Amino acid sequence: MDAMKQSLCDLAARLGCRLQGDASTTVTNVSSLQSASSDSLVFVEDADRLAEALLSPAGAIIAPEFADQAAALHSNRPILFSAQPRLSFARAAKLLRDPECNRIVHATAVVPSSARIGHNVAIGPCAILGEQIAIGDETIIGAGAVIGAGAGDKVTIGADCRIGANVTIYPGTTLGNRVVVQAGAVLGSEGFGYVRDAQTGRYEQSPQIGRLIIEDDVEIGANSTVDRGALDETRIRRGAKIDNLVHIGHNCVIGENVVIAAQTGLSGSVTIEDNVIMGGQVGIGDHARVEAGAMIGGQGGILPRKVLRGNGVVFWGTPARPVKQHLKELAFLARLAKNNG
Numbered sequence: 001m002d003a004m005k006q007s008l009c010d011l012a013a014r015l016g017c018r019l020q021g022d023a024s025t026t027v028t029n030v031s032s033l034q035s036a037s038s039d040s041l042v043f044v045e046d047a048d049r050l051a052e053a054l055l056s057p058a059g060a061i062i063a064p065e066f067a068d069q070a071a072a073l074h075s076n077r078p079i080l081f082s083a084q085p086r087l088s089f090a091r092a093a094k095l096l097r098d099p100e101c102n103r104i105v106h107a108t109a110v111v112p113s114s115a116r117i118g119h120n121v122a123i124g125p126c127a128i129l130g131e132q133i134a135i136g137d138e139t140i141i142g143a144g145a146v147i148g149a150g151a152g153d154k155v156t157i158g159a160d161c162r163i164g165a166n167v168t169i170y171p172g173t174t175l176g177n178r179v180v181v182q183a184g185a186v187l188g189s190e191g192f193g194y195v196r197d198a199q200t201g202r203y204e205q206s207p208q209i210g211r212l213i214i215e216d217d218v219e220i221g222a223n224s225t226v227d228r229g230a231l232d233e234t235r236i237r238r239g240a241k242i243d244n245l246v247h248i249g250h251n252c253v254i255g256e257n258v259v260i261a262a263q264t265g266l267s268g269s270v271t272i273e274d275n276v277i278m279g280g281q282v283g284i285g286d287h288a289r290v291e292a293g294a295m296i297g298g299q300g301g302i303l304p305r306k307v308l309r310g311n312g313v314v315f316w317g318t319p320a321r322p323v324k325q326h327l328k329e330l331a332f333l334a335r336l337a338k339n340n341g
Contacts (some may be wrong), residue, residue, distance in 0.1 A: 008027065016088075133147055140161070165183045173211070193268065224245060224248075258277075268287075282301070
């Protein structure tokens with residue numbers, strides 16, 4: 001994506017930073033210190049890196065408020081002082097993106113007359129939209145995406161969303177504003193629920209006719225899958241961030257600002273409360289609950305119907321337990337093996 005030029009005066013005002021130096025200086029991109037050029041914006045998080053940044057070709061620097069004031073004052077390099085430099089840098093990156101004012105609906109896209117398409121929407125090559133679709137302003141639909149095609153309730157996608165190439169969104173799915181869905185993800189598919197016939201031993205599918213609700217500012221990684229509710233709904237609440245190759249089963253509820261790393265799998269009817277952080281390859285059994293603020297280390301396992309509670313507590317192992325307890329148990333087993341070896 002092409003960058004757009006912005007003055008440091010405007011950036012500082014929009015980021016809430018204190019600017020030292022030439023306010024008319026312009027930057028067009030963000031970069032690392034190693035690849036910086038004269039039109040780049042870089043950031044540092046400690047005073048030790050500030051000296052390195054001041055020697056780089058970067059056009060401007062985002063630095064912490066406690067940075068070396070003496071070094072800063074003796075430099076003619078513009079500096080934006082921020083209480084959270086990394087966060088300001090991330091926000092600056094978004095502000096420097098090209099707004100793509102001339103978005104188009106590609107000639108090969110299938111868009112029915114019943115679809116309600118907002119202002120400045122882009123729909124890529126070979127994308128297919130079903131009947132009664134609603135897409136908000138400034139949203140991008142990638143090449144080959146299939147949105148709501150087939151029988152069932154319509155799909156609603158909010159404003160300023162980014163739907164990647166080859167994403168499939170089933171009928172009965174609602175996306176809020178500023179939702180990002182990366183390539184290959186599948187949203188609203190039927191859940192894995194079956195009933196066994198005791199006489200024949202065969203399995204028949206339970207009804208999978210619920211909905212999927214994804215709230216504002218959620219991001220879903222490439223090739224992840226989120227099932228619809230069986231009878232009611234699956235819901236991902238505001239601000240949740242989901243990595244690549246994650247599976248979320250039917251009837252799950254994911255709280256606000258939850259972070260889930262790659263290759264994690266959630267069985268049906270799992271509840272993850274607000275601000276939980278989950279490492280890669282975590283596995284959670286059906287009807288389990290993880291209460292607010294807990295942190296689960298990579299490959300942690302939570303048994304069905306288990307309740308995991310402890311705001312700020314790190315859990316690890318299978319079954320997951322506080323990391324200090326888990327490490328003590330590992331050390332005990334190691335000593336036991338050594339003594340009996």
